Amino acid sequence: MKESGNWRHICVDAQRMFAEDTPWYVPWMARVLPQLLEVCERHAERTIFTRFMPPRRPDDAVGSWKDYYHKWRMMTGEHLPPELLGLAPVLQALVPPARIFDKMTYSPWIDGRLNAHLRQESVGTVVVTGGETDVCVLATVLGAIDLGFHVIVLRDAVCSGADKTHDAAVDLLGDRFSVQLEMMTSEEFLSTATM
Numbered sequence: 001m002k003e004s005g006n007w008r009h010i011c012v013d014a015q016r017m018f019a020e021d022t023p024w025y026v027p028w029m030a031r032v033l034p035q036l037l038e039v040c041e042r043h044a045e046r047t048i049f050t051r052f053m054p055p056r057r058p059d060d061a062v063g064s065w066k067d068y069y070h071k072w073r074m075m076t077g078e079h080l081p082p083e084l085l086g087l088a089p090v091l092q093a094l095v096p097p098a099r100i101f102d103k104m105t106y107s108p109w110i111d112g113r114l115n116a117h118l119r120q121e122s123v124g125t126v127v128v129t130g131g132e133t134d135v136c137v138l139a140t141v142l143g144a145i146d147l148g149f150h151v152i153v154l155r156d157a158v159c160s161g162a163d164k165t166h167d168a169a170v171d172l173l174g175d176r177f178s179v180q181l182e183m184m185t186s187e188e189f190l191s192t193a194t195m
Contacts, residue, residue: 005124007152007193009047010108010144011036012130012137014091017084023074026131028159028166033088035157035186036129040094042190047098049087050108052136054080065105106136109143118149125150127189129157134165141173141181151181154189 014036019029040047055061056077058069069076086092087100101114108114118126126149128141137158144151153173160166174183 006122007046007125007127008118008121008123009039009043009127009129010140011040011047011049011091012108012128012140012158013050013052013132014088014130015051015084016086016088017075017080018131019088020084022080022084023072024161026159026161028161029088029131032129032131032157032159033090035154036088037090039127039129039154039157039186039190040091040098043193044094045097047094048114049091049095049098049100050130050136050140051085051087051100051102052106053085053102053104055104061104105139107139107143109140109147115147123149125152127152127154127193129154129186131158132160132162132166133158134160134162134169138169138173141177145177145180151177152189153181153183154186155183156185 014029017024018026054076055069058066058073058076061069073079087095101108103110126144128137128144128151130137141151141153155170160169170183173181
C-alpha cells in the first residue's frame with residue numbers, strides 16, 4: 001500500500017434494500033458482507049456508511065431522476081418500508097463510532113458535504129467497499145479521484161447485481177486509474193492499515 005496518511009473507509013450503500021428481497025436485490029451482497037464487516041469492525045471510527053435514499057414520490061425527484069423513479073416507483077418512500085433504507089443489521093451495530101452519510105444520487109460528492117467533512121479531517125486517502133461496483137461504487141471512486149483523494153478499492157469487498165459489468169468496472173478502475181488508485185484485497189489492506 002502506498003503511504004496512505006490520514007484515511008477514511010467509505011462503505012457504499014450496504015443497505016437492507018440491496019441485501020434483501022426487493023427489486024434492487026444484489027445477491028453478491030451476502031458474499032462480500034463478511035469482508036465489509038471485518039474492515040468496518042476493525043476501523044469503525046474511520047468508517048463512513050453511505051446510504052442511497054430514494055424520494056418519497058417520483059415527482060419529488062429532479063430532472064431525469066423523475067423518469068428513473070417512475071420506473072422504480074416501488075422503491076420510493078411511499079411504497080418501500082422505511083426500515084429497508086437502513087444498513088445491514090450487523091453493520092448498523094457499528095454506528096457510532098462509524099458514521100452515516102445519506103445521499104440522493106449515485107455519487108456522494110454532489111452537494112459537497114462529504115468532501116468538506118473529509119477535508120476538515122485532513123483526509124488524503126479513501127478506502128472504498130460496498131455496492132454496486134458498476135454504479136454507486138464507480139461514482140464514489142471517480143468523484144474521489146476528481147477531488148484529488150488517493151483511492152484504494154478492496155476488490156473482494158465490492159459487489160454488483162451484474163457479473164459482467166462488475167468485472168468490467170474492476171478492470172477499468174485497475175487499468176485506467178493506476179496512478180490515483182490501488183486495487184487490493186481486504187486482507188492485504190488490513191495487514192498494512194495503520195490506526
